Amino acid sequence: MKRQGGFTLIELVVVIVILGILAVTAAPRFLNLQTDARKSALQGLKGAIDGAAGIVYGKAAINGVEGKASTDGAPAVDSITTNYGYPTANSTGIGAAVVGLTTDWAVYPDTTATTPAYYATFPSSSSTSNTLTAAPTSCYVKYEQATDKTVAAAAKTTVVDTGC
Numbered sequence: 192m193k194r195q196g197g198f199t200l201i202e203l204v205v206v207i208v209i210l211g212i213l214a215v216t217a218a219p220r221f222l223n224l225q226t227d228a229r230k231s232a233l234q235g236l237k238g239a240i241d242g243a244a245g246i247v248y249g250k251a252a253i254n255g256v257e258g259k260a261s262t263d264g265a266p267a268v269d270s271i272t273t274n275y276g277y278p279t280a281n282s283t284g285i286g287a288a289v290v291g292l293t294t295d296w297a298v299y300p301d302t303t304a305t306t307p308a309y310y311a312t313f314p315s316s317s318s319t320s321n322t323l324t325a326a327p328t329s330c331y332v333k334y335e336q337a338t339d340k341t342v343a344a345a346a347k348t349t350v351v352d353t354g355c
Contacts, residue, residue, distance in 0.1 A: 229313065229330060229355035236289075236296065236311060236332045240348045243288040244277050244334075248346075251276035258340045275337040277346035280309040285334050299323035309334040329354025 198206075250268045251257040257276030259265035265273050271287045278284035281300045286293045286309065297314040298321060301307065312331040314321055331351055338344040 226355050230352045232313075233330070233332050233350045233352055233355070236292075237348050237350050239289050240285060240292075240311075240332065240334050244285065244346050244348070247271055247273060247278050247288050248276040275340045275344070277337040280307040280334055280336040284336065285309050293321060295321075297321050297323050297327075299326050301326055306335045306338055308336070 247268055248257060251265075251273050254266070254268060256265050256268070256273065259273075259275070261272060261274040261279055265275075267273065267283075270283075272279045272281070272284045274284075278288045281302065282293055282298070286298065286300075292298065292311060295314075296311040298312075299310040301310065308326075310323070310326050310331050310333050312323070312327040329351060330353070333349045333351065335347045335349075337346045
């Protein structure tokens with residue numbers, strides 16, 4: 192009789208176990224999920240900002256103040272300052288409308304720009320303050336307040352996810 196050559200079941204199981212251990216230890220080095228998670232978190236924040244701005248605008252419309260600028264004495268809607276019905280780009284506007292925006296994210300209110308803007312990004316682990324001293328250059332959400340009562344001048348939210 193000829194003796195058949197090959198691997199035993201034990202040898203095959205040992206090889207599969209070794210390959211499994213190598214895959215578990217090597218896979219995280221090749222898969223960087225942190226970038227995808229950061230980009231998804233920014234998209235989620237954009238959705239929260241857009242939703243909050245829409246709700247505030249709806250309440251402003253019900254109150255009949257959606258056409259008033261903050262400089263013309265637009266009244267606050269549920270203690271949220273508004274400009275043409277949308278939250279203003281500061282901590283008393285969009286910062287108050289979105290729960291956790293000023294505590295969970297690092298923010299920068301840019302009031303010196305032609306269109307006031309509010310930036311939000313991931314907080315630094317080395318900083319104890321959630322207020323930035325300058326606008327972030329990559330990996331942030333930017334909220335620009337409304338500049339007029341027209342649709343084209345409504346509040347806008349943009350995501351910049353380069354460098355996340």
